[in-house]
Amino acid sequence: MAEELGITVKKDEDFSEWYLEVVRKGEFVDQRTPLKGFDVLRPWGYRCWELLQQRIDELFKENGVENTYFPMLIPVSFFEKEAEHFEGFNPELVKVTKAGDKELEEELAIRTTSETIIYHMFSKWIRSYRDLPMKVNQWVNIVRWETKMTKPLVRPREFLWQEGHTAHATKEDALKQVEKIKEIYRKIHEEFLGLPVMILKRTDLDKFAGAEMSLAFDMVMPDGKIVQGATDHLLNQMFPKAFGVQFEDKDGKKKYVWTTSWGLSEREVGCVIMMHGDDEGAVLPPLIAPYQVVIIPIVFENEKEKVLKEARKLEKDIKRLGIRVHLDDRDEYTPGFKFNEWELKGVPLRVEIGPKDIEKNQIVAVKRNDGKKFGIKRNELKELVSILNSIQKELFEAAKKHLKGRINDAKTLEEASKLLKEKGGFVRVNWCGSQKCEEKINEELTAEVRGTLYGKQEKIFGPCIYCGKNAKEVAYVAKAY
Numbered sequence: 001m002a003e004e005l006g007i008t009v010k011k012d013e014d015f016s017e018w019y020l021e022v023v024r025k026g027e028f029v030d031q032r033t034p035l036k037g038f039d040v041l042r043p044w045g046y047r048c049w050e051l052l053q054q055r056i057d058e059l060f061k062e063n064g065v066e067n068t069y070f071p072m073l074i075p076v077s078f079f080e081k082e083a084e085h086f087e088g089f090n091p092e093l094v095k096v097t098k099a100g101d102k103e104l105e106e107e108l109a110i111r112t113t114s115e116t117i118i119y120h121m122f123s124k125w126i127r128s129y130r131d132l133p134m135k136v137n138q139w140v141n142i143v144r145w146e147t148k149m150t151k152p153l154v155r156p157r158e159f160l161w162q163e164g165h166t167a168h169a170t171k172e173d174a175l176k177q178v179e180k181i182k183e184i185y186r187k188i189h190e191e192f193l194g195l196p197v198m199i200l201k202r203t204d205l206d207k208f209a210g211a212e213m214s215l216a217f218d219m220v221m222p223d224g225k226i227v228q229g230a231t232d233h234l235l236n237q238m239f240p241k242a243f244g245v246q247f248e249d250k251d252g253k254k255k256y257v258w259t260t261s262w263g264l265s266e267r268e269v270g271c272v273i274m275m276h277g278d279d280e281g282a283v284l285p286p287l288i289a290p291y292q293v294v295i296i297p298i299v300f301e302n303e304k305e306k307v308l309k310e311a312r313k314l315e316k317d318i319k320r321l322g323i324r325v326h327l328d329d330r331d332e333y334t335p336g337f338k339f340n341e342w343e344l345k346g347v348p349l350r351v352e353i354g355p356k357d358i359e360k361n362q363i364v365a366v367k368r369n370d371g372k373k374f375g376i377k378r379n380e381l382k383e384l385v386s387i388l389n390s391i392q393k394e395l396f397e398a399a400k401k402h403l404k405g406r407i408n409d410a411k412t413l414e415e416a417s418k419l420l421k422e423k424g425g426f427v428r429v430n431w432c433g434s435q436k437c438e439e440k441i442n443e444e445l446t447a448e449v450r451g452t453l454y455g456k457q458e459k460i461f462g463p464c465i466y467c468g469k470n471a472k473e474v475a476y477v478a479k480a481y
């Protein structure tokens, strides 16, 4: 039996099932592969990723980052060189031991992240302070054998991402790079994807294996759970020491470099769908939408050719404004069917043109996010640009409002537990900074201390929520995917 068209689940009734339906029926991802967590990004979903990729790649290049490509297979011994890193990633490493029937001489792993192989090469490229900073990035796939439940785009086992790696002469310089990337990621989340983020400094317990400091971009999804978007790390010197990445400084002394690494993945596309979508399907912010405008001709048998001719002209004129536009002139479907289909896929703006509109020398535009209709004069098509701009802003504002209601304060574990249950999102608690208390908080609340707000010393509003001693920081606790 053919699957029912349209979304059959309400977003606020079964969020998880709603998401799966939108992703599948909107043709973003197809999970019907032989392997769990190894999904297909269909053209519609891949195009979203591609648009995001293009924009952020420009920003990286402005920062002097160059694209590279490193091998996908890495000797397991490389991972083992940095004990903490190996321990962190070993459970997710997929290992390759055979070629044909022959055992390989050395056990290999499919990359989960590429610090090790990149530092191996850095040690050959970096000789002097003149070689620094060195900034590379790669757009690749990685495999992490997740044991948790997989989710298309949000937690697959194989996913697309970029990983940036830089080496610097001083820690200060490396930290500046972390800051620079933080700004790029913030901009991309807020201005491009319409996703407000909490930039948190992860605790020592939770930071990246091999990092001195990890910044993470946490987002509160509509069901109150957290998704971690991009991450941005200042690494400790264990890696350069393990791989011998040294340079001769101006003073003639040999020194180890300081490094950073940072990544952002296809998960962002999943977050966009989760955050902005509604009961009809996805709602894409114009900047990431494969088509920003879709034209649907309203045709009647006797005037079909006339309307189609006008629609084609209209498509050309809209394209000239720099808008990604598509004319849906399929003969076999009714306008109503087309409306639903493009709504499901999340196209921000629908334009209708029929015989009456042609007579009046106008078109009708309908916004996906709130259904508002506009009659636009045929010679004032520029209005479409400003409507698209306002959709972009409105989606971000709505998401910001959602986030604001999901950051609450708690002074006791009971309060925190109640807030997590009823409102989800983040609960701010006072914390003494000890790892023991952190572990206890995680355990008692079956949630996680996600970190402290980066770049801001927040005012403490009571003693440590667990031990009752003096608090040093305000920690953000939440339940995550």
Ligand SMILES: [Zn+2]
Pocket (backbone or CB within 6 Å): 431, 432, 433, 434, 437, 464, 465, 466, 467, 468, 469
């Ligand atoms: Zn404490």
